[in-house]
Amino acid sequence: MAPRILFFGTGAVGAGYLWILSRKVPAENLVAVCRSNFDAASQHGFRMNSTLWGEFTYRPAVVRSVDEAAALDPLYPFDYVIIASKAIPSSPSTAQLIRPAIAKGTSIVLFQNGIAIEEEYSKLYPKNPVLSTVVYFPATQTSPAVINHTELETLLIGTYPADAPAWHAEAARNLVQLVIDCGATAKHHDDVQPQRWSKLLINASLNPICALSRSRDLQFLESGHEAQEVMRDLMAEIVAVAQAYGYSNLSQASVDNGIERVKNRKPPGVEPSMQTDAQAGRNMEVDAILGNLLRLAREKGVNVPILRTTYAYLKALDASFTRSRQGGNFS
Numbered sequence: 366m367a368p369r370i371l372f373f374g375t376g377a378v379g380a381g382y383l384w385i386l387s388r389k390v391p392a393e394n395l396v397a398v399c400r401s402n403f404d405a406a407s408q409h410g411f412r413m414n415s416t417l418w419g420e421f422t423y424r425p426a427v428v429r430s431v432d433e434a435a436a437l438d439p440l441y442p443f444d445y446v447i448i449a450s451k452a453i454p455s456s457p458s459t460a461q462l463i464r465p466a467i468a469k470g471t472s473i474v475l476f477q478n479g480i481a482i483e484e485e486y487s488k489l490y491p492k493n494p495v496l497s498t499v500v501y502f503p504a505t506q507t508s509p510a511v512i513n514h515t516e517l518e519t520l521l522i523g524t525y526p527a528d529a530p531a532w533h534a535e536a537a538r539n540l541v542q543l544v545i546d547c548g549a550t551a552k553h554h555d556d557v558q559p560q561r562w563s564k565l566l567i568n569a570s571l572n573p574i575c576a577l578s579r580s581r582d583l584q585f586l587e588s589g590h591e592a593q594e595v596m597r598d599l600m601a602e603i604v605a606v607a608q609a610y611g612y613s614n615l616s617q618a619s620v621d622n623g624i625e626r627v628k629n630r631k632p633p634g635v636e637p638s639m640q641t642d643a644q645a646g647r648n649m650e651v652d653a654i655l656g657n658l659l660r661l662a663r664e665k666g667v668n669v670p671i672l673r674t675t676y677a678y679l680k681a682l683d684a685s686f687t688r689s690r691q692g693g694n695f696s
């Protein structure tokens with residue numbers, strides 16, 4: 366039987382994977398919780414402009430809240446609740462907001478960047494599978510329900526924690542197979558944390574640098590002599606933290622590869638999701654991507670002066686967005 370799937374947060378990544386899954390999952394089994402893009406998505410559907418799949422419009426079932434989604438068919442619970450909102454603190458938290466959709470066998474799937482973000486879900490839902498993913502899907506929601514996607518799509522999935530019960534791993538494998546059956550790329554990992562750290566190397570360096578400099582990654586690299594050195598040094602600090610936690614898959618070679626990938630981008634380069642948020646004056650994933658990393662560095666006594674400085678500037682920029690939204694003085 367086809368699984369029933371709820372998307373919580375249907376922006377760049379959520380709308381992309383919602384469309385991918387719609388290739389095999391019947392429309393009545395897919396529901397998307399939308400917020401600011403609800404009107405656009407419900408009236409016109411999602412417009413996808415993808416360098417891989419072309420340009421098209423897709424109209425899934427959209428609702429305004431998890432309560433509404435859960436009420437659609439109370440006798441038929443969701444097999445997967447996919448969280449594709451930004452990992453940003455809120456009250457109530459996202460983990461609390463999804464409660465109406467969580468039944469006995471529901472897997473909670475985090476399609477989110479950052480490190481050490483799974484804990485709250487596994488504490489609140491200790492018996493449910495918590496699946497952690499790494500999403501390679503460069504995309505931007507350029508206006509409500511309009512998504513631009515470029516370059517690649519790959520999803521890596523594993524349980525949290527890695528030694529979760531066998532049926533949690535089976536839920537992860539089934540989702541991998543479903544994504545593959547839908548014609549996209551996915552892989553199961555017995556322990557996905559090394560892959561999360563590899564992605565963090567990119568997100569904790571490129572995302573804040575691009576957000577703070579209002580430059581795409583290639584634009585920043587080409588902006589001056591110091592730029593490449595700063596990016597390289599920040600990446601080296603992230604590698605040092607990863608290694609302190611035993612993630613030997615990260616090394617100086619990962620830094621070299623990371624820099625080379627940016628250099629080889631098609632101009633003007635990639636706009637990381639944090640840059641999109643900064644340019645729109647929206648809150649950014651400061652703690653999920655940098656704050657947690659800084660805390661982990663401190664716990665192991667790793668010296669990370671550039672990371673610390675980057676975090677401080679980013680946190681202050683983020684606070685300025687909050688002030689400005691609350692009607693306070695921006696300057």
Ligand SMILES: NC(=O)C1=CN([C@@H]2O[C@H](COP(=O)(O)OP(=O)(O)OC[C@H]3O[C@@H](n4cnc5c(N)ncnc54)[C@H](OP(=O)(O)O)[C@@H]3O)[C@@H](O)[C@H]2O)C=CC1
Nearest residue numbers: 374375376377378400401449450477478500502503504638
């Ligand atoms: N974009 C990218 O290239 C990539 C992003 N990622 C990661 O994927 C995750 C999602 O990023 P991305 O798709 O870019 O984010 P977007 O900002 O494009 O989309 C997030 C969506 O979640 C919605 N949302 C947030 N809170 C709620 C809520 N309480 N109820 C309903 N909807 C809500 C937002 O609505 P609203 O507009 O109202 O805030 C928005 O539509 C992040 O962790 C990001 O770091 C990973 C790989 C690539």
Ligand SMILES: CC(C)(CO)C(=O)C(=O)O
Nearest residue numbers: 501502503567637638639
């Ligand atoms: C690496 C990148 C830029 C695209 O996959 C990303 O993860 C993001 O935009 O947050």
